[in-house]
Amino acid sequence: MANRTPFIAGNWKLHKDCADSITFAEELKRAIPQDIDVDVMVAPTFTALHPVCEALKGSPIAVGAQDMFWEAQGAWTGEISADMIRSCGCTHVIIGHSERRQFFGETDETVNAKLKAALAAGLVPIVCIGETDAERKAGKTFDVLGTQVTKGLNGIDPETLAPVILAYEPVWAIGTGNTATPEMVQEVHAFLRKSVADTTHKELANAMRILYGGSVKSGNIAELMGLNDVDGALVGGASLETESFSGIVRYK
Numbered sequence: 001m002a003n004r005t006p007f008i009a010g011n012w013k014l015h016k017d018c019a020d021s022i023t024f025a026e027e028l029k030r031a032i033p034q035d036i037d038v039d040v041m042v043a044p045t046f047t048a049l050h051p052v053c054e055a056l057k058g059s060p061i062a063v064g065a066q067d068m069f070w071e072a073q074g075a076w077t078g079e080i081s082a083d084m085i086r087s088c089g090c091t092h093v094i095i096g097h098s099e100r101r102q103f104f105g106e107t108d109e110t111v112n113a114k115l116k117a118a119l120a121a122g123l124v125p126i127v128c129i130g131e132t133d134a135e136r137k138a139g140k141t142f143d144v145l146g147t148q149v150t151k152g153l154n155g156i157d158p159e160t161l162a163p164v165i166l167a168y169e170p171v172w173a174i175g176t177g178n179t180a181t182p183e184m185v186q187e188v189h190a191f192l193r194k195s196v197a198d199t200t201h202k203e204l205a206n207a208m209r210i211l212y213g214g215s216v217k218s219g220n221i222a223e224l225m226g227l228n229d230v231d232g233a234l235v236g237g238a239s240l241e242t243e244s245f246s247g248i249v250r251y252k
Contacts, residue, residue, distance in 0.1 A: 004209050006225065007165060007232035008249050009041040009126060010239025011066060011094060011213075021048035024242065025055040031246040036060050039232075040249050041092050041126075042239065046080055053089030064092030064126065067100055070113035082121030092124045094234075096152065098171045108151035115152060119160050126165045126234065127152055128213070129192075133172035142191055149195040158200035166192060166210045167234040173214030175236060182223055185212055189229035218247035225251055 016024060021044045032040060041062040044052045053063045065088075069079035085093055095118060096111035111127065118125040129148040131141045145168075153161065168188055170180055180188070189210050197205035212224055213234030224230050238244045 004207065004231045005037075005039050007039040007041070007209050007211060008251075009043065009064070009092075009094075009167075009211065009232070009234045010245050011043045011097070011234060011236050012045065012240060013066070013099075013236060014045065015240055016044065016048065018048045018051055021045070022051050022055050024240075025052045025061075027242040028061060028246065029056055029059040031242050032059070032061060032249055034060060036249065038249055038252075043092070043094055049085070049088040049090055057089075062091045063089060064094060064124070065090055066094050066097065068093050068095065068114055068118060068123075070110070070117040072117070082117050082123055086121055086123060090123070092126060093118050094126045094128065094167075096128045096148075098128060098130050098169050098174060102171065108148055111148075111152045112154050112156075115164070116156060119156070119163065124163045124165065126167050126211070128167045128169050128234070130169035130171050130174075130214075136170070136172060141188070145188065145192060146195050149192060150199055153196070153199050158204055161200060161204055162207065164208060165232075166196070166208060167213050168192060168210060169213040169234065176215060178215060180212075180214060182227055185224060186227040186229060189227065193229055216248065218244055218251070221248045221251040 041064050043064045043066045065085045068082050068085055072081050095114045096106055100106040115125050129145055131144045135144050192210055193205045196208055209231035211232040211234045212230050216233040216235045217238045
């Protein structure tokens with residue numbers, strides 16, 4: 001894994017109101033060691049971002065938003081800008097999650113616009129990509145992923161891309177209990193690193209952290225983290241309980 005610091009992110013999705021989020025954040029703060037040598041982030045709902053940021057002050061746990069809009073301000077009812085996210089105390093943002101693509105019309109072009117805005121605002125973007133079950137069965141996995149990388153990074157100066165984290169989420173494995181085999185994960189992650197190198201340059205690709213997301217749990221995290229091109233995990237359901245998430249963070 002070169003010199004890439006492991007990164008474990010918990011995506012709480014549509015779970016936990018403000019009170020529950022604060023309680024959970026305080027539990028995680030006690031459960032995750034201050035000197036942990038893994039970068040840790042949680043992504044609560046928008047309404048809980050500020051209180052969770054406050055609750056996690058003084059801990060090694062960063063906070064990110066689950067989505068953002070590409071404009072800074074204007075007549076965009078219901079949207080949240082990068083600066084608004086930063087003003088809550090957040091340092092990270094998830095962009096292009098498969099559920100945003102599947103249910104809310106996210107495209108490679110909107111991912112690109114959001115990525116540009118996130119970088120301009122100084123947020124660390126976690127850019128999600130992944131293929132559906134139908135695409136995998138049709139043998140289109142690498143075509144789909146290559147296009148998502150190329151279009152997602154299109155028109156962005158490679159010198160500004162250093163903070164970006166990539167997250168591979170096979171859509172067919174999210175919330176299904178199915179996990180890609182280690183061989184499949186390594187093959188895809190190696191392909192993604194090459195795609196980033198071809199789109200930008202080799203040095204950036206070698207330094208970029210690429211996460212796996214797809215039914216990650218404490219029982220499979222160590223094996224996944226043993227793969228050469230896996231640098232961490234974007235965790236869904238298993239991030240919602242203190243014991244399971246802290247167990248994933250302390251996988252070593």
